[in-house]
Structures are given as structure tokens and as C-alpha cells.
Amino acid sequence: MNNDNIKSEKWKIPLYKIYTDDEDLQLISKVISRGTQWALGPEVEEFEKEISSYVNSDYCVTFNSGTSALHSTYLSYGLGNSDEILIPSFSFITTANSVLFVNAKPIFCDIEESTLGLDYNLLEEKITPKTKAIVPMDYGGLPCNILKIKEIAEKNNLLLIEDAAEALGSSVNGHKIGSISDSSIFSFCGNKVLTTGEGGAVTTNSKSIFEKLKQIRSHGRTDSKNYFENPNESTYLDVGYNWRMSSITAALGISQLKKLDKLVSLRQKNAKSIINKISKFDLKIITPPLGYDHIYQMFSIRLKNQQIRDKLHSFLIEKRIFSKVYFPPIHLNSFYMEKFNTKKGQLPITEFVSEQILTVPIYPNMTNEEINYLSDSISEFFDFYEEI
Numbered sequence: 001m002n003n004d005n006i007k008s009e010k011w012k013i014p015l016y017k018i019y020t021d022d023e024d025l026q027l028i029s030k031v032i033s034r035g036t037q038w039a040l041g042p043e044v045e046e047f048e049k050e051i052s053s054y055v056n057s058d059y060c061v062t063f064n065s066g067t068s069a070l071h072s073t074y075l076s077y078g079l080g081n082s083d084e085i086l087i088p089s090f091s092f093i094t095t096a097n098s099v100l101f102v103n104a105k106p107i108f109c110d111i112e113e114s115t116l117g118l119d120y121n122l123l124e125e126k127i128t129p130k131t132k133a134i135v136p137m138d139y140g141g142l143p144c145n146i147l148k149i150k151e152i153a154e155k156n157n158l159l160l161i162e163d164a165a166e167a168l169g170s171s172v173n174g175h176k177i178g179s180i181s182d183s184s185i186f187s188f189c190g191n192k193v194l195t196t197g198e199g200g201a202v203t204t205n206s207k208s209i210f211e212k213l214k215q216i217r218s219h220g221r222t223d224s225k226n227y228f229e230n231p232n233e234s235t236y237l238d239v240g241y242n243w244r245m246s247s248i249t250a251a252l253g254i255s256q257l258k259k260l261d262k263l264v265s266l267r268q269k270n271a272k273s274i275i276n277k278i279s280k281f282d283l284k285i286i287t288p289p290l291g292y293d294h295i296y297q298m299f300s301i302r303l304k305n306q307q308i309r310d311k312l313h314s315f316l317i318e319k320r321i322f323s324k325v326y327f328p329p330i331h332l333n334s335f336y337m338e339k340f341n342t343k344k345g346q347l348p349i350t351e352f353v354s355e356q357i358l359t360v361p362i363y364p365n366m367t368n369e370e371i372n373y374l375s376d377s378i379s380e381f382f383d384f385y386e387e388i
């Protein structure tokens with residue numbers, strides 16, 4: 001479907017809006033006005049400690065994106081050389097691309113309808129002697145069935161690396177996402193619940209992975225002192241990258257993290273209002289299973305079929321409400337089809353859900369007028385859609 005003629009400034013309701021306040025400005029300004037340590041400043045470690053304490057992990061390493069966080073994690077565990085990594089196809093492209101960055105092989109697995117995360121019942125049939133890791137993803141802030149997936153990983157002696165890019169703040173049975181898997185990665189890019197514009201992080205309980213991640217993030221160096229304040233030579237142990245987060249970004253992260261619980265409850269309140277208004281229509285609401293805390297990084301609905309979904313998508317865009325399909329299956333992306341000979345029909349639930357799903361706007365300071373305009377537009381669609 002092509003809605004290219006629509007200009008973004010025309011949106012009456014964007015897909016997301018960032019929540020910011022004076023504290024964000026103050027903390028960033030403090031770093032800027034001190035005129036030094038814009039890189040490797042104390043804010044970076046402070047932000048990492050705050051994230052660890054928030055999710056209840058022993059360690060955290062920040063990155064300049066969720067993608068570099070995931071890439072680094074694969075490198076830290078030494079994954080590569082045709083190792084097979086089980087991933088969902090119902091995800092953002094990075095989940096699969098990062099597997100290719102290290103020359104490993106993505107093995108696409110199907111999802112379950114309840115959480116839209118990997119179906120733990122279908123994982124064991126994909127495990128071969130080459131399988132090294134399972135990488136589940138938490139869709140739009142709703143945790144996948146991570147406790148069951150963890151059982152499968154442990155039983156088969158596989159690494160569990162969680163792509164929790166969309167899920168900082170969510171939890172299962174009181175366990176925060178970021179504390180359950182061997183390592184979990186987060187993204188802080190513009191559309192996330194905690195955003196710093198761009199940014200990412202890995203949480204883990206492994207000291208050796210923590211050390212490796214820091215080394216890879218910073219040119220392969222093992223600095224015990226701040227590089228920019230140390231007149232002596234550094235030791236470079238391996239190839240490395242510059243994937244560090246800046247001090248200004250980390251300051252913003254500290255400030256956003258203080259607000260995270262408030263941002264989540266505002267999103268949950270707005271999701272509840274939208275659900276109350278639209279659940280009477282012929283669509284499916286994605287409802288978190290008991291014990292799952294959904295942070296609504298995205299608010300997605302499912303329509304009866306692709307035709308209705310596409311019509312609603314166009315209708316909302318005409319109404320200047322930003323909506324989008326998250327996600328088209330990765331295994332049906334032309335590049336992956338050519339490279340891995342993946343085919344339609346291979347992952348029935350993923351394909352079926354991708355045909356039905358539509359993500360509509362949600363953000364913390366959504367007004368009642370915006371919520372009403374969204375729900376009234378959906379109502380109008382169902383009153384008239386057969387003629388559209």
C-alpha cells in the first residue's frame with residue numbers, strides 16, 4: 001500500500017509524541033555548560049547504574065543504538081561462523097540483520113497469538129547441533145512468553161539473548177524485562193517509551209560479557225581510566241568499534257528514566273481509554289496475559305483480514321491519523337527471500353498476524369480530544385467501510 005502523497009506535517013495525530021520537560025533541558029544543559037567530558041563523562045556510568053537498578057540486573061552497558069547493542073552482544077558471546085540463531089520474523093529488520101553482521105544464520109521461528117512473541121512450543125523442532133542462541137523479541141512493549149522460552153534455552157544449553165528494544169519498563173510475574181535472559185538489549189531511539197533520540201543498552205548478570213561489551217564498544221580497549229584524561233597509552237586487545245553513547249545523551253537518559261514509570265502509566269491509561277472505546281468493533285485488541293505488564297510502546301489492533309486492514313489504514317491516513325504496519329514478516333522481505341530461500345507459507349501465524357495488524361497512535365500526553373478523534377474515526381470506518 002502506498003500513501004506517499006501524505007506529508008508528515010499534515011498529521012492530526014502522529015504515531016508518537018515525545019514527552020519532555022524542564023528537567024531534561026537542565027540535565028543536558030549542565031553537561032553542555034561544563035564545557036568538557038561530553039564524551040565518557042560521569043553521566044554514562046550513572047545512566048548504566050540506574051538502568052541496572054531499575055531492571056534488577058548486575059550490569060548494564062550503554063550504546064549509541066539498539067542495533068549496535070545487539071551487534072555487540074552477538075560479538076561478546078563469540079557468535080558467528082554459521083552458528084544458527086533462532087529469531088522471530090515478526091520483528092524489526094535489525095533482529096535479523098544483526099545475525100548477519102556476525103556471519104551467523106538467522107532461523108526464523110513462528111510466534112504465538114497471545115503475546116505475538118516466539119511460540120515456545122515450536123522452538124525445539126528448529127534446534128540443530130549448530131544452534132547457539134534463542135533471540136525472542138517483546139512486541140511493542142508486551143513481553144513474550146520469556147519464562148517458558150528460558151526453560152527451552154536452559155534445557156537445550158542455548159544462550160538466551162532478548163531483543164527487548166521496545167520493552168524497557170515491562171515485566172512478567174513481577175520480573176522486569178532485562179533481568180530474565182542471559183543478556184537483554186534495549187533501544188532508546190525516538191519512538192521508544194524511554195528515548196534519548198538515539199541510543200541503546202545491554203543488561204546482563206555476566207561480568208565477563210559486561211567487560212567484553214565495554215571493550216567492543218570502545219575500539220577494543222581495556223581502559224581502567226577515562227581515555228580522554230589519561231596521558232598514557234591504551235591497550236587494544238581486539239578489533240573494536242566506536243559505539244559509545246555521549247554524555248549529553250546519557251544525561252537525557254537519566255532524566256527520562258526518572259519519568260519512566262509515569263510515562264508507562266500514562267500510556268496504560270490512554271490504552272485503556274482507547275480499548276474502552278473501540279473494543280465493540282469487529283477487531284481484536286492485543287490483551288496482555290495475566291501477570292504481564294504491557295508498557296504500550298505501540299498500540300496495535302488486528303482486523304479480520306488484510307483487505308479490511310488496508311482499507312482502515314488508508315481511511316485513517318485520510319483522516320490524518322498516522323498508522324503503520326508493524327511488522328511485515330522479515331522472511332518475506334525480498335533480500336531475505338533471495339539469500340535464504342524463505343517462502344510464503346513458512347510461518348503461518350507470523351504471516352496471518354502481519355496481514356491483520358495495524359499500529360495506531362499512542363503516547364503519554366495524548367489528549368481526550370485525540371483519543372476521541374481516533375476512536376470516532378475507527379467507528380466511522382466500521383459504519384461505512386463496505387462502501388470505502
Ligand SMILES: Cc1ncc(COP(=O)(O)O)c(C=O)c1O
Pocket residue numbers: 065066067068091092094095137163165166186187188189198199200
Ligand atoms: C525489535 C527491535 N529491535 C532492535 C531495534 C533497533 O534499535 P535502534 O533503532 O535503536 O538501532 C528496534 C528499534 O527500532 C526494534 O524495534
